[in-house]
Amino acid sequence: xxxRVFALVAALVGLVALRAEAxxxxxxxxxxxxxxxxxxxxxxxxxxxxFSFAGGAASEPESQKGVTSLMAIMLTDxxxxxxxxxxxxxxxxxxxxxxxxxxxxxxxxxxxxLTANRDQGFDLLRLALTEPRFDADMLDQRRAQAIAGLxxxxxxxxxxxxxxxMATMFAGHPYSRDSSGLRETLKTLTPADxxxxxxxxxxxxxxxxxxxxxxxxxxxxxxxxxxFGGLPDGKPQAALPGWNPxxxxxxxxxxxxxPQSSVVMAMPGILRxxxxxxxxxxxxxxxxxxxxxxxxxQVREKRGLAYSVSASLRSSDKAGMLVISTGSAxxxxxxxxxxxxxxxxxxxxxxxxxxxxxxxxTYLSGALALxxxxxxxxxxxxxxxxxDGLPRDFLDHRADLIAAVPKADVDRVARRLLRDDVMxxxxxxxxxxxxxxx
Amino acid sequence: MAVERRPxxxxxxxxxxxxxxxxxxxxxxVTQLLVYKVGSADETFGRTGIAHFLEHMMFKGTATLGPxxxxxxxxxxxxxxxxxxxxxxxxxxxxxxADRLDLVMRMEAxxxxxxxxxxxxxxxxxxxxxxxxxxxxxxxxGALLDESVRAALFGEHKPYAMPTAGYVEDVKxxxxxxxxxxxxxxxxPDNAALIVAGDTTAEAxxxxxxxxYGPIPGRGIEPxxxxxxxxxxxxxxxxxxxxxxxxxNWSRDYLAPSYRAGDSRHAYALQVLAHLFxxxxxxxxxxxxxxxxxxxxxxxxxxxxxxxxxxxFGVAAAPARVEAIPDIERAVADQMKRVLDGEVKADEVExxxxxxxxxxxYAQDSLGSGPRRYAAALATGNDIADVEAWPQxxxxxxxxxxxxxxxxxWRDERAVTSVLKPSGGAR
Numbered sequence: 109x110x111x112r113v114f115a116l117v118a119a120l121v122g123l124v125a126l127r128a129e130a131x132x133x134x135x136x137x138x139x140x141x142x143x144x145x146x147x148x149x150x151x152x153x154x155x156x157x158x159f160s161f162a163g164g165a166a167s168e169p170e171s172q173k174g175v176t177s178l179m180a181i182m183l184t185d186x187x188x189x190x191x192x193x194x195x196x197x198x199x200x201x202x203x204x205x206x207x208x209x210x211x212x213x214x215x216x217x218x219x220x221x222l223t224a225n226r227d228q229g230f231d232l233l234r235l236a237l238t239e240p241r242f243d244a245d246m247l248d249q250r251r252a253q254a255i256a257g258l259x260x261x262x263x264x265x266x267x268x269x270x271x272x273x274m275a276t277m278f279a280g281h282p283y284s285r286d287s288s289g290l291r292e293t294l295k296t297l298t299p300a301d302x303x304x305x306x307x308x309x310x311x312x313x314x315x316x317x318x319x320x321x322x323x324x325x326x327x328x329x330x331x332x333x334x335x336f337g338g339l340p341d342g343k344p345q346a347a348l349p350g351w352n353p354x355x356x357x358x359x360x361x362x363x364x365x366x367p368q369s370s371v372v373m374a375m376p377g378i379l380r381x382x383x384x385x386x387x388x389x390x391x392x393x394x395x396x397x398x399x400x401x402x403x404x405x406q407v408r409e410k411r412g413l414a415y416s417v418s419a420s421l422r423s424s425d426k427a428g429m430l431v432i433s434t435g436s437a438x439x440x441x442x443x444x445x446x447x448x449x450x451x452x453x454x455x456x457x458x459x460x461x462x463x464x465x466x467x468x469x470t471y472l473s474g475a476l477a478l479x480x481x482x483x484x485x486x487x488x489x490x491x492x493x494x495x496d497g498l499p500r501d502f503l504d505h506r507a508d509l510i511a512a513v514p515k516a517d518v519d520r521v522a523r524r525l526l527r528d529d530v531m532x533x534x535x536x537x538x539x540x541x542x543x544x545x546x
Numbered sequence: 547m548a549v550e551r552r553p554x555x556x557x558x559x560x561x562x563x564x565x566x567x568x569x570x571x572x573x574x575x576v577t578q579l580l581v582y583k584v585g586s587a588d589e590t591f592g593r594t595g596i597a598h599f600l601e602h603m604m605f606k607g608t609a610t611l612g613p614x615x616x617x618x619x620x621x622x623x624x625x626x627x628x629x630x631x632x633x634x635x636x637x638x639x640x641x642x643x644a645d646r647l648d649l650v651m652r653m654e655a656x657x658x659x660x661x662x663x664x665x666x667x668x669x670x671x672x673x674x675x676x677x678x679x680x681x682x683x684x685x686x687x688g689a690l691l692d693e694s695v696r697a698a699l700f701g702e703h704k705p706y707a708m709p710t711a712g713y714v715e716d717v718k719x720x721x722x723x724x725x726x727x728x729x730x731x732x733x734x735p736d737n738a739a740l741i742v743a744g745d746t747t748a749e750a751x752x753x754x755x756x757x758x759y760g761p762i763p764g765r766g767i768e769p770x771x772x773x774x775x776x777x778x779x780x781x782x783x784x785x786x787x788x789x790x791x792x793x794x795n796w797s798r799d800y801l802a803p804s805y806r807a808g809d810s811r812h813a814y815a816l817q818v819l820a821h822l823f824x825x826x827x828x829x830x831x832x833x834x835x836x837x838x839x840x841x842x843x844x845x846x847x848x849x850x851x852x853x854x855x856x857x858x859f860g861v862a863a864a865p866a867r868v869e870a871i872p873d874i875e876r877a878v879a880d881q882m883k884r885v886l887d888g889e890v891k892a893d894e895v896e897x898x899x900x901x902x903x904x905x906x907x908y909a910q911d912s913l914g915s916g917p918r919r920y921a922a923a924l925a926t927g928n929d930i931a932d933v934e935a936w937p938q939x940x941x942x943x944x945x946x947x948x949x950x951x952x953x954x955x956w957r958d959e960r961a962v963t964s965v966l967k968p969s970g971g972a973r
Contacts (some may be wrong), residue, residue, distance in 0.1 A: 151572060152911040193837065196828045200897060203904030220908060249836065252866060253843045259792035265685060365789055368680035398626075399605075399617040409614055411674025415681055435681050467622045474624020477573055478641045482914035 110428050131480075131502050133490065136319075138329040140337045144317035145490045145500065146328055149483065153223045155321035156483035157233075158491035160216035162314025165287035166348055172301055173291015176309070178250055179302045180208040180215050185246045189236035192246050195232070202228035206236060212283055213348075213425045214495065215309050221486060223322045230331040237310055238338040242299040258291060261477070265370035265536040266435070268362055272534045273372045273431075276358060281351050283427060312339050318490035320483045351427045359533040361542060369441040369537025370433075373448065375527055377421055377428035380496050386510050387517040388421055388430070388525060393468040394460050395419040395451070395526075396432055400467065402451050407434060413444040430525050442541040449528060456526045459519035473507040555748035556930055559755060560656045562764040564735025566930065567751045568743035576647045577914060579639040580654050581921040583739070584732035586712070587633040587705035587855070588770060593724060595712015598631040599675050600725045604638065605629075606667040608660040613667050616653055623649060632708055634770075634854045635925030636949050639917070644745040655758035656723055658738070663722045664857035672717065679711040687788040688795065691966050694784045698962045699858060701801050706855060736764035739924040741917040746930055748938035772855025774808070776801040781961045787969035795844075795966040796871050797862040798878070802955045804853035813851040814939045815858060815951035820849035822898040822948070823885065824861060835863050841870045841877055854926045859955050868967055875963075885952045895945045902940055905928040 136144045165176040184199075184206055186192040199206060202225040208217040221229025261267040271286050278284035315336060319328050353376035376494040378388050396403040396419025407417045417434040482487050493502055535542060553565040586597045607613040611954045620627040625642025627650075640650045683689040693709050700706040712720075740759065742751045757837040780801075802816060803809045824831040824847025835842040863874050909915040923933045 127960075149572075152907075154908065154911060163935075193833070196826075200828060200901055203900060203907075205908075222904065222907065249840070249843075252840075256793045256843050256864065263790050264790045279774060335563060366685045367679065368685050373769075398621055399614070400621050405614070408670075408674055410670060412670030413678070415674050415678035435685075436677065437680060470624050471621050474643060475626065477643075478575055478626055482911050484911075 116243065131486065131503060134325055134456070135327045135500060136328050136332075138333045138337075140333045142312065142332045142336050143330075144316065144319055144328060144332055145494065146318075146323070146325055147320045147486060147490065148322075148324055149320060150322045153322055154324045154483060155219075155221055155223065155226060155229070155319060156445065156487040157219040157317065157319050158216070158487040159218075159315065160214040160491065160495065161309050161311060161318040162175060162214060163309045164213045164215055165210045166212040166282035166285075168305065169260050170285070171293060172297060172305070173285055173293040174254065174287070175293075175297055175301055175305045176210040176215065177287045177289065178247075178254060178294070178297060179242075179305045179309075180210040180217075182242055182246060182302060183208045183217075183236040183240045183306070185250065186241040186243055187232075188239040188241075190235065191241070193245065195235075198228065202455055204229040204232060206232055206544070208236070210287055211424075212287060216491075218484065218487070222513060226323070226327075226331065230335045233335040233401045234338065234341045236336065240303075240306055242302040242306075244299055247297070247299055247302065251297065254288060254294050255291055258294075261288070263364070265364050265368070266433075268364065269370040269433075269536040270370045272360060272362055272536070273374055273532060275346070275352055276360060277374060277429070277532050278351065278427070281426075282348055283351070283424065307340070310339055311343075312336060312341050313337075313343050316491060316494045318487045318494065320487040320490070342409050348426050354530050354532055355425075357529055357531050357533075359428075359535070359542070361535045361539055363538060364536055366537050368435050368536050369438050369539045370435045371441060371445060371474075371533070371535050373432040373445070373531055373533045374429045375525060375531050377423065377430040377525060379428050380423045384517065384521050384524070387521040389472060390465060390468045390510070390513055391455075391460070391518050391521050392419050392421045392430060392526065393472060394464045395455060397468075398471070402450060402455065403432065403434075406447050406451055407444055411443070413440055413446065413447065417444075417448075439540050441535060441537065441539045443467050445533065445535070445542070452526045452528060459522060460515060462515055465513075465515045465518055465530060469510050469513070472510050476506070519542055549644055553856070554930070554934075556635050557748070557752060559735065561760065561762060562734075563755070563759050564739045564924065565751060565755050566739065566920050567746065568741065568920075569745075569747060570743060570913060571745050572913065574644045574745050575641060575913075576644045576742060576746050577639060577641045577917050578647065578650050578654060579637055579741045579743075579917040579921050580658075581635050581637040581739050581741070581925050583635065583737050583770070583925050584734055585632045585634045585636055585925075586708060586710040587772065588703075588732065589708060589728075591703035591708060593716060593720070594708045595675070595717040596635055596720060596724055596728045596822045598710055598712060599672070599717065599720055600728055600804065601631045601636055601638075602671050602675055603663050603725055604657055604661060606671065607656050607662050607664070607749055609662060609822065610656055610660065613869045616657065619653065620650065623652065625867065625912045632925075633706055633710060635921065637921050637925075641744075641914070647742070647746060647750070651754050651758045655762065658733055658735065658759070659762045661733075663726050663729070665722055668722050668725075672720070675711075675717055677713065679714065679717070683711055684714075687786060687790050688966055689785065690788075691786040691964055694786065695797070695799055695962050695964045698780075698782045698784050699776065699801060700856070701773070704773055704777075706772075706853075732767065734765040734767055735759055735762050737767040741920050743913060743917045770854060772807060774856075776856065776960060781958045781963065784962060784964045786964075786966050788966070789969050790965055791968045794865050794868045794871065794968065795862065796865055796874055796964070798961055798963045799858045799860045800955050800957070801960040802849060802857045803851075804855065804857040804860040804926070805851045805932065807853065807857075809954055810851075812947075812951040812954050815947040816849050816955065817851065817902065817940065818895060818898050819885070819948050819951050820847045821878045821902060822890065822894055823847045823881070825898075825901070830881050830885070831861065831863070831878070835874065835877055839873075839877060841866060841874050843907065843910045852922045852926045852928075871965060878888075882952070882956055885949065886956065888946075888949050890945050890948050892945050895948055896942065899941055899943065903937055906937065
């Protein structure tokens with residue numbers, strides 16, 4: 109047994125400098141018809157895989173809220189001949205990391221394995237996808253953890269604010285329900301429920317795969333067919349209903365005994381496919397993206413009203429939002445909200461400056477590269493690029509798409525999106541001096 | 547076993563600034579991390595929060611840059627920057643296109659010697675610092691309990707007992723001169739290390755470092771001291787009942803040696819021990835408390851050797867019910883006894899070593915992890931050779947080393963037990 113440790117030591121200290129090269133994405137199509145994007149990179153002795161299936165928590169029945177998320181977590185809790193502990197030991201012995209999770213729209217996973225243990229890593233992936241066990245005792249364990257997680261989340265002001273926001277803005281739509289489920293529904297879930305959820309969602313149609321690392325196209329094709337080939341074809345369930353965004357302003361407070369109130373303010377945003385996407389990205393950056401944004405300057409730097417204040421675009425299959433988040437002492441949170449509202453009004457009325465647009469473009473063009481600092485991060489980007497329906501050469505053109513946005517478009521999108529007449533504001537804490545519904 | 551060197555260059559400028567270069571050509575970007583060998587443990591009781599407040603003020607202007615201009619310039623050039631304060635270290639870092647290294651190095655050197663702390667900038671920033679404390683600590687019952695645990699474990703008013711964020715009443719009192727005095731005392735090239743990683747070369751970094759940092763004179767900073775002993779009143783129990791707690795938590799923390807303090811020969815075996823005892827779902831603690839007895843929803847052990855003074859070894863469990871806490875204590879004691887009795891054998895140690903080493907390989911795949919690792923090591927009294935020898939030293943740990951380390955650290959007279967639980971009353 110001893111030599112294996114020494115092999116790892118040698119691999120660790122012998123890791124060579126990574127080569128400089130532009131990201132070159134190949135499209136791989138396997139004999140069984142599975143498609144994947146691949147960046148071959150031999151500079152580190154590992155492979156990172158990022159993948160997902162069409163359909164997520166939003167399409168689960170209301171009576172089984174939480175089933176998709178729990179199913180995803182439990183894919184690595186035993187499969188085929190291996191119970192949960194044996195499965196974990198296999199992962200450890202192969203130094204492989206395999207994990208799954210669910211969003212509203214998709215069930216996704218990542219695999220990371222050292223080159224030397226590639227077969228074992230993909231074997232575990234195949235087992236998890238095609239023969240998950242959902243043993244009753246493991247389900248009990250995960251259920252208890254999930255319920256404890258819900259209990260804790262109810263005491264975290266930031267999480268309460270986020271969940272209340274979703275419940276309010278998406279009232280009546282599947283997105284309103286949190287994917288981690290409800291105590292009542294979690295309590296009723298059975299292994300059979302999880303099994304049927306898995307066979308409904310884990311299908312080859314709608315599968316998206318990205319791979320980065322020390323693997324060539326032919327070998328990747330072979331491994332993908334081994335891992336995913338046993339899954340059934342066929343379309344996942346019907347599409348989600350459309351969303352009717354709020355048509356009036358709302359402000360809600362949820363009381364929690366904390367010194368600092370958490371605030372989220374959200375307006376209907378835009379879909380990723382909207383032609384105004386890049387203008388909105390620039391707008392959101394100018395408003396609240398980082399340490400030079402208007403909100404940072406006005407709320408934090410000038411007045412010291414918050415440590416963290418930011419704005420960001422969020423988009424899913426059926427909806428988009430522009431969300432502003434901050435946290436401020438109960439006594440001062442009313443002022444923080446007032447200042448934010450004032451900045452939104454100013455931006456809507458007066459627009460942005462040429463300098464702000466130029467700075468935002470430089471940042472947004474450069475910042476993407478800064479986050480691509482590991483194989484897993486690159487695989488994640490290539491995966492989301494496919495989810496968004498972007499072409500393989502998208503990264504070559506992204507900077508041009510950003511650069512082409514004129515200031516007039518940003519001003520127009522400011523008028524389109526920054527609307528206090530449809531803004532939902534959630535405050536969680538013990539805010540002083542806010543006129544609100546409760 | 548032949549050990550190849552990692553691609554690393556190091557040199558020291560005449561003024562004492564140590565420089566490490568970690569070249570990597572994967573992407574055309576660089577990370578500069580300047581770490582000062584000073585942290586909140588260098589404060590005195592009654593004046594807590596200075597190191598962290600000063601870190602905030604480092605973004606508020608110098609003789610040549612206006613307030614906020616540092617970060618604004620980095621962002622305008624497509625980069626990102628931030629900073630952190632710990633007990634032993636304060637770090638400032640930027641990641642940016644490789645051809646902008648000159649720019650960020652010029653600005654970082656500028657604020658090493660030319661900081662201006664002005665009252666009108668200090669006033670709103672004090673509120674920001676207090677909001678940060680509210681967000682991270684005052685809003686979080688577990689974090690408030692941690693403050694009490696550290697005070698009990700390291701001794702009231704001692705360096706590692708004082709919170710890095712500072713006590714609210716101290717932060718409210720701090721003035722520009724408090725911060726300026728701390729800055730003058732600790733911010734100097736011979737009390738710092740510069741780590742540059744990414745698409746650059748040692749020659750390029752040396753040239754730029756000499757231009758920008760070279761002219762700043764060293765100060766002959768006196769060595770830092772940390773207490774070599776813990777308090778005499780252990781063991782202790784610290785409890786926090788809080789209406790905001792929905793799930794109880796049980797932990798026990800032991801004073802432990804670090805790489806540089808206490809009986810440091812145990813530092814590597816303790817890392818192996820923490821992993822096999824409570825690192826993930828195949829660990830002894832998880833199997834006994836979560837998978838088999840269902841007393842807990844999760845269980846873990848934690849140890850870091852990176853401390854200039856003594857460190858701590860922590861064991862924690864999330865009880866399934868508050869009433870299960872006495873059973874959890876018994877179950878943990880039983881698991882510890884097995885280890886202390888020598889139940890850990892070579893194959894278990896070897897599996898753990900494999901996991902630790904594999905995690906390090908994955909970490910090396912990430913550009914950011916290298917600078918952080920060197921910064922943390924250098925700021926806690928280690929040198930480059932220590933960082934490079936880590937894989938071999940972990941691989942050399944034997945089962946009897948692990949048992950000996952457990953026997954050294956798991957002693958009642960070095961322990962603080964803590965319980966976080968819900969209290970009655972309305973939400």
